[in-house]
Amino acid sequence: MRDQNMKLIEPTMEYDKQIQAYRQEFLDFGGSMDGCGPLRRCDRTEDWLAQVEALKRPETTPPGMVPSTQYIYIRESDGKMVGVIQIRHYFNDFLEKYGGHIGYSVAPSERRKGYATQMLALVLPKCRKLGIKKLLISCIQGNEGSRKTILKNGGIYESTVYEEAHERYLERYWIDLSEEKGGEEDTGAEAEIDADKVRKSENA
Numbered sequence: 494m495r496d497q498n499m500k501l502i503e504p505t506m507e508y509d510k511q512i513q514a515y516r517q518e519f520l521d522f523g524g525s526m527d528g529c530g531p532l533r534r535c536d537r538t539e540d541w542l543a544q545v546e547a548l549k550r551p552e553t554t555p556p557g558m559v560p561s562t563q564y565i566y567i568r569e570s571d572g573k574m575v576g577v578i579q580i581r582h583y584f585n586d587f588l589e590k591y592g593g594h595i596g597y598s599v600a601p602s603e604r605r606k607g608y609a610t611q612m613l614a615l616v617l618p619k620c621r622k623l624g625i626k627k628l629l630i631s632c633i634q635g636n637e638g639s640r641k642t643i644l645k646n647g648g649i650y651e652s653t654v655y656e657e658a659h660e661r662y663l664e665r666y667w668i669d670l671s672e673e674k675g676g677e678e679d680t681g682a683e684a685e686i687d688a689d690k691v692r693k694s695e696n697a
């Protein structure tokens with residue numbers, strides 16, 4: 494399954510059906526729809542895209558939120574949207590303690606195929622381009638899939654914190670994005686990225 498070409502792109506109405514199918518899969522199977530903001534509540538893709546667009550720039554970001562960039566991960570062979578990932582450009586108090594820079598999820602039927610690991614690898618150069626030098630990702634204690642995804646992308650465990658509002662423990666991990674660490678160069682937000690290339694560079 495891992496040898497298909499994938500593309501990480503910003504969402505548009507062109508992907509309306511895929512976006513709603515992704516949302517529906519979570520509504521049917523349950524689970525946390527992380528890394529896509531209010532998609533769960535948006536049965537009209539336009540409404541979700543309007544919020545995604547507003548969050549791109551500080552001037553249009555609603556109070557209490559921080560600017561962020563949204564990506565969807567598309568499998569080219571069948572056009573299916575298999576995952577989402579979001580970069581928060583900087584911290585507010587909540588993100589600094591609990592949320593971190595990144596949120597992501599993979600469709601329930603597409604898990605354990607390496608997609609989360611690939612998506613995270615593909616957004617690291619984009620984070621670097623945004624000026625993020627040290628990337629914080631937090632993961633609910635016991636979420637083995639997310640923990641491994643972070644570790645496989647160079648995450649270093651820092652500490653575990655208790656988030657009272659959700660009565661849960663969160664593990665905090667940092668990924669060093671400083672220049673000397675090298676890594677893939679970003680080819681642009683809209684660029685189609687061959688996940689194969691990323692894997693090859695990971696294995697190099």
Ligand SMILES: CC(C)(COP(=O)(O)OP(=O)(O)OC[C@H]1O[C@@H](n2cnc3c(N)ncnc32)[C@H](O)[C@@H]1OP(=O)(O)O)[C@@H](O)C(=O)NCCC(=O)NCCS
Nearest residue numbers: 527597598599604605606607608609610632637638639641
């Ligand atoms: C966490 C999540 C994104 C993982 O996505 P995924 O595409 O299945 O992850 P990958 O296939 O890249 O797997 C990464 C590693 O974790 C392992 N893994 C994945 N799910 C696992 C699970 N439920 N239990 C144990 N290991 C798991 C994989 O086997 C792989 O390790 P390996 O290479 O040693 O085999 C997905 O389960 C999800 O969307 N969960 C709900 C939302 C969420 O928790 N988001 C993260 C918020 S921080």
